[in-house]
Amino acid sequence: MVTIYDIAKLANVSPMTVSRVINNTGNTSEAIREKVNKAIDELEYIPNSSARSLTLKESKLLTLLISDIANPFFTKLARGAEDKARELGYQLMLCNTDENIEKEKEYINVIISTGADGVLFSPANNSSSKHIKLFNKHKIPFVLVDRDIPKTKVDKVLGDNYAGTKLLLNHLFECGHKRIALINGPNNVFTAIARKEAYKEVHQLLGLTVNEELMYELHYNRNNDAEHIVMKLLNLPKNKRPTALFASNNSIAIDMVKALHALNINVPDEISVVCFDDLDPNSAINPFLTVVMQPAYDFGYIGTQLLIDRIKNNSSSNKHREVILKPEFLLRDSTKSIVDR
Amino acid sequence: MVTIYDIAKLANVSPMTVSRVINNTGNTSEAIREKVNKAIDELEYIPNSSARSLTLKESKLLTLLISDIANPFFTKLARGAEDKARELGYQLMLCNTDENIEKEKEYINVIISTGADGVLFSPANNSSSKHIKLFNKHKIPFVLVDRDIPKTKVDKVLGDNYAGTKLLLNHLFECGHKRIALINGPNNVFTAIARKEAYKEVHQLLGLTVNEELMYELHYNRNNDAEHIVMKLLNLPKNKRPTALFASNNSIAIDMVKALHALNINVPDEISVVCFDDLDPNSAINPFLTVVMQPAYDFGYIGTQLLIDRIKNNSSSNKHREVILKPEFLLRDSTKSIVDR
DNA sequence: CTGTTAGCGCGTTCAC
DNA sequence: GTGAACGCGCTAACAG
Numbered sequence: 001m002v003t004i005y006d007i008a009k010l011a012n013v014s015p016m017t018v019s020r021v022i023n024n025t026g027n028t029s030e031a032i033r034e035k036v037n038k039a040i041d042e043l044e045y046i047p048n049s050s051a052r053s054l055t056l057k058e059s060k061l062l063t064l065l066i067s068d069i070a071n072p073f074f075t076k077l078a079r080g081a082e083d084k085a086r087e088l089g090y091q092l093m094l095c096n097t098d099e100n101i102e103k104e105k106e107y108i109n110v111i112i113s114t115g116a117d118g119v120l121f122s123p124a125n126n127s128s129s130k131h132i133k134l135f136n137k138h139k140i141p142f143v144l145v146d147r148d149i150p151k152t153k154v155d156k157v158l159g160d161n162y163a164g165t166k167l168l169l170n171h172l173f174e175c176g177h178k179r180i181a182l183i184n185g186p187n188n189v190f191t192a193i194a195r196k197e198a199y200k201e202v203h204q205l206l207g208l209t210v211n212e213e214l215m216y217e218l219h220y221n222r223n224n225d226a227e228h229i230v231m232k233l234l235n236l237p238k239n240k241r242p243t244a245l246f247a248s249n250n251s252i253a254i255d256m257v258k259a260l261h262a263l264n265i266n267v268p269d270e271i272s273v274v275c276f277d278d279l280d281p282n283s284a285i286n287p288f289l290t291v292v293m294q295p296a297y298d299f300g301y302i303g304t305q306l307l308i309d310r311i312k313n314n315s316s317s318n319k320h321r322e323v324i325l326k327p328e329f330l331l332r333d334s335t336k337s338i339v340d341r
Numbered sequence: 342m343v344t345i346y347d348i349a350k351l352a353n354v355s356p357m358t359v360s361r362v363i364n365n366t367g368n369t370s371e372a373i374r375e376k377v378n379k380a381i382d383e384l385e386y387i388p389n390s391s392a393r394s395l396t397l398k399e400s401k402l403l404t405l406l407i408s409d410i411a412n413p414f415f416t417k418l419a420r421g422a423e424d425k426a427r428e429l430g431y432q433l434m435l436c437n438t439d440e441n442i443e444k445e446k447e448y449i450n451v452i453i454s455t456g457a458d459g460v461l462f463s464p465a466n467n468s469s470s471k472h473i474k475l476f477n478k479h480k481i482p483f484v485l486v487d488r489d490i491p492k493t494k495v496d497k498v499l500g501d502n503y504a505g506t507k508l509l510l511n512h513l514f515e516c517g518h519k520r521i522a523l524i525n526g527p528n529n530v531f532t533a534i535a536r537k538e539a540y541k542e543v544h545q546l547l548g549l550t551v552n553e554e555l556m557y558e559l560h561y562n563r564n565n566d567a568e569h570i571v572m573k574l575l576n577l578p579k580n581k582r583p584t585a586l587f588a589s590n591n592s593i594a595i596d597m598v599k600a601l602h603a604l605n606i607n608v609p610d611e612i613s614v615v616c617f618d619d620l621d622p623n624s625a626i627n628p629f630l631t632v633v634m635q636p637a638y639d640f641g642y643i644g645t646q647l648l649i650d651r652i653k654n655n656s657s658s659n660k661h662r663e664v665i666l667k668p669e670f671l672l673r674d675s676t677k678s679i680v681d682r
Numbered sequence: 683c684t685g686t687t688a689g690c691g692c693g694t695t696c697a698c
Numbered sequence: 699g700t701g702a703a704c705g706c707g708c709t710a711a712c713a714g
Binding site: 354373 | 701708
Binding site: 020027028029032051057 | 685686689691
């Protein structure tokens with residue numbers, strides 16, 4: 001391994017001078033800088049960031065800890081985070097918890113252990129609150145993105161689950177739908193809880209009755225039982241049967257549509273489907289689903305800005321910023337007015 | 342920050358004993374181990390891996406360096422890598438180069454700098470060969486996945502581009518297609534080069550003529566000019582106009598289909614489309630495209646196995662393993678026999 | 683403008 | 699079975 005001592009020797013200066021040249025700290029004569037830089041190039045020196053972290057307690061490394069690397073929402077978020085990080089001189093690494101609280105804990109240990117300067121964190125579920133304590137204990141700044149952990153006093157970038165739900169339900173309502181099934185995410189995940197809450201509130205607002213028989217709960221990213229749920233819903237007596245499905249994320253929506261397909265149910269002729277979050281642009285061959293799209297990129301971009309602000313100001317000040325990003329309604333082809341039939 | 346000194350004090354032992362307990366190295370009495378472990382729990386101690394790396398020169402950290410985090414091929418690969426890494430006691434972090442050679446270089450610096458034990462590497466393009474030298478110079482083991490850099494003597498997990506191309510072209514040929522356009526990736530990316538090569542060879546094999554007018558080159562993951570290309574192809578005189586499109590990855594294929602849609606060209610009635618790599622399972626509402634699927638998960642899983650083998654044996658031995666993973670042909674709805682018309 | 687010293691947190695080596 | 703001293707690569711603080 002090449003160290004500053006090696007280049008110091010080669011350049012005939014002291015290690016300290018090498019350090020100064022590398023970090024642009026303190027004054028160094030042009031002549032010496034050239035000598036040192038030449039030696040650095042010659043030896044292809046790369047600083048050892050472990051050693052640097054040890055003394056500096058800073059790594060210029062940020063970690064994005066998310067729950068599903070395969071979800072386009074999060075990949076876009078990651079792009080945003082990366083862009084902002086690089087703008088500000090940081091590097092971003094990703095850790096994928098796979099919605100698994102145990103993996104999450106392990107990764108947090110790694111993150112603390114390796115000394116990331118900060119974490120952009122989208123918790124797996126409500127049990128993640130334990131992990132928050134870890135961050136605090138070890139004084140590593142973090143920003144919550146997309147998924148809140150209520151009562152946690154940190155900077156946050158969240159979506160507006162109520163507004164999004166309202167946009168979707170309003171649209172369905174205007175299309176004449178009165179029985180709208182909710183296919184929700186796990187009831188221990190913030191966004192799922194918030195969307196269910198919103199679903200109920202908006203129902204009240206619209207004067208619709210909330211029917212427990214129309215509410216289901218699925219995993220956010222792998223559902224083998226979508227078909228099962230669809231069958232149950234369709235087997236309800238006609239006056240209770242839903243005419244529309246509200247899926248609480250894109251992945252669930254797709255699974256529902258697939259299940260409907262498999263059962264030869266036409267969307268939107270026989271049933272309408274909407275969901276939170278847009279589809280992968282890469283795969284929306286059919287710009288099919290009517291959705292509310294969230295500005296995923298901005299979640300990452302803004303979140304990283306907040307994170308770095310906090311790192312730099314080293315301010316565990318109590319002024320915590322909470323940015324709420326508005327969703328946008330995208331009318332496409334998976335919904336249809338009921339009077340058309 | 343909590344260090345072994347803190348727990349040493351609390352447990353009334355020497356720091357060295359704490360270290361032994363943590364690492365299960367040397368003998369320690371049961372009583373002391375309990376005391377120490379209790380102190381560790383109480384103080385929520387997490388080892389400082391920078392310090393550990395410094396002395397040990399090992400971090401139990403692997404890095405997956407890929408070019409497009411949004412491509413389902415790579416996300417599946419990442420899952421496989423992660424699973425194997427965890428099985429074997431390593432953690433995996435991701436770096437996304439965005440097909441950008443500059444970003445790639447920066448990330449490699451970070452990787453070397455932070456002391457990852459090894460890298461699973463899918464190079465951005467052929468210029469990445471420079472970066473290979475960096476890995477070698479700094480003696481960090483790496484395994485090439487999906488994209489080869491010819492003449493590089495390391496372990497590799499690659500797809501069979503010839504076999505895949507042949508499956509696809511054979512199918513089209515059997516359907517009666519004789520003019521098959523190639524919409525390829527960048528001509529400095531290994532898979533694109535290999536697929537073009539294969540495209541030509543198989544054409545010869547089938548007695549088809551290769552026409553330069555039918556070959557185009559696009560970026561692998563963002564193409565604004567897909568429509569432009571489609572128009573050019575369709576504007577060819579009828580006896581030169583392609584009856585099928587061979588896209589060299591999923592993303593390109595989707596862009597082509599979108600462009601065809603926009604121009605009101607029906608797939609597969611008016612033109613057939615095939616591609617390398619399956620679509621995101623999450624988004625294939627319409628299991629639409631006929632493709633050759635590669636076992637993406639295995640690329641990561643096997644690659645990580647090779648990588649860790651090499652790390653553990655510390656063997657820069659010359660016996661380099663090269664695993665070739667076979668693609669699988671999936672007949673779906675984007676291709677049609679020409680005689681049907 | 684440049685060099686020396688000390689210490690970051692940990693594990694290896696060598697004592698006891 | 700346990701502890702003390704040293705060094706990993708780097709930089710802050712202090713000298714000169």
